[in-house]
Amino acid sequence: RKEVEQDPGPFNVPEGATVAFNCTYSNSASQSFFWYRQDCRKEPKLLMSVYSSGNEDGRFTAQLNRASQYISLLIRDSKLSDSATYLCVVNPGPSGGSYIPTFGRGTSLIVHP
Amino acid sequence: ETGVTQTPRHLVMGMTNKKSLKCEQHLGHNAMYWYKQSAKKPLELMFVYSLEERVENNSVPSRFSPECPNSSHLFLHLHTLQPEDSALYLCASSQDPGTGNTIYFGEGSWLTVV
Numbered sequence: 001r002k003e004v005e006q007d008p009g010p011f012n013v014p015e016g017a018t019v020a021f022n023c024t025y026s027n028s029a030s031q032s033f034f035w036y037r038q039d040c041r042k043e044p045k046l047l048m049s050v051y052s053s054g055n056e057d058g059r060f061t062a063q064l065n066r067a068s069q070y071i072s073l074l075i076r077d078s079k080l081s082d083s084a085t086y087l088c089v090v091n092p093g094p095s096g097g098s099y100i101p102t103f104g105r106g107t108s109l110i111v112h113p
Numbered sequence: 114e115t116g117v118t119q120t121p122r123h124l125v126m127g128m129t130n131k132k133s134l135k136c137e138q139h140l141g142h143n144a145m146y147w148y149k150q151s152a153k154k155p156l157e158l159m160f161v162y163s164l165e166e167r168v169e170n171n172s173v174p175s176r177f178s179p180e181c182p183n184s185s186h187l188f189l190h191l192h193t194l195q196p197e198d199s200a201l202y203l204c205a206s207s208q209d210p211g212t213g214n215t216i217y218f219g220e221g222s223w224l225t226v227v
Contacts, residue, residue: 034215043203043218044156087156089216100169101207101216105155 003027003102004090010108017078021107023088024070033071034089035062038106044087047073078111085109116140117219119204125225126194134189134222136204145187146205146216147179156203162187163209194226 005024013019025033033050048055050062050071061074071090075082088104117138126132138145147159161169162181176198178190187204201221207214 032214041201043221045218046215049215091214100158100161103156103158 003092004088004104006088006104006107008105008107010110012110012112013078015078015080015111015113018074018076019078019109020072020074021086022070022072023104025090027092028069030090030092032091033064035073036087036089038085038087080111080113083109083111115220117204117206117217119219119222121222122220123223125227127227128194131192133191134202136187136219138185138206140206140217142206143184143209144207145181147189148203148205149200150203151200196226199225
């Protein structure tokens, strides 16, 4: 099982739709979790951290399920500008004294008019 | 304005050339990273430095040689590359390679090997 897995998509949705992505991770000792957004030919940028209690930022909601080892990202009322690749990032816990974050391969979202 | 700056933004080099990519972070972070992203492929971690010491080398060929002279600067020296090395090279930094630290990326250097 890969350390961090995401459905590559693409998810093709109309404007205004609600879309959800999941990301599974294999290391149960993983410490922290993030969602990044990457636009075409641009660098990844932090979208939001993911907390055990779940967190919301406007139209975006992130949740963590430690028992099932996945995190999710929910986007409500999709906009055209939400079209991007969404990367899941997991800090796997100590390895030789350091925590090296692991990126998923990303889920592509296309929002159409 | 990004806290992590990379130069050059675009580079075309021949297979026998020697060139370097430069990265500078203005965030006071202690950890710096090099990632490679090929077309339609996921990010690949290449190197991690913490307080100028290399803590991760992800089986990268020796034609890529990193250098971290201080905690604000990171270089990637390139020598006798192959066309398949053409990719986006992303530098990043974080407070330290530790729990909960957010990674901040530079805009990347687009490398084409001809």
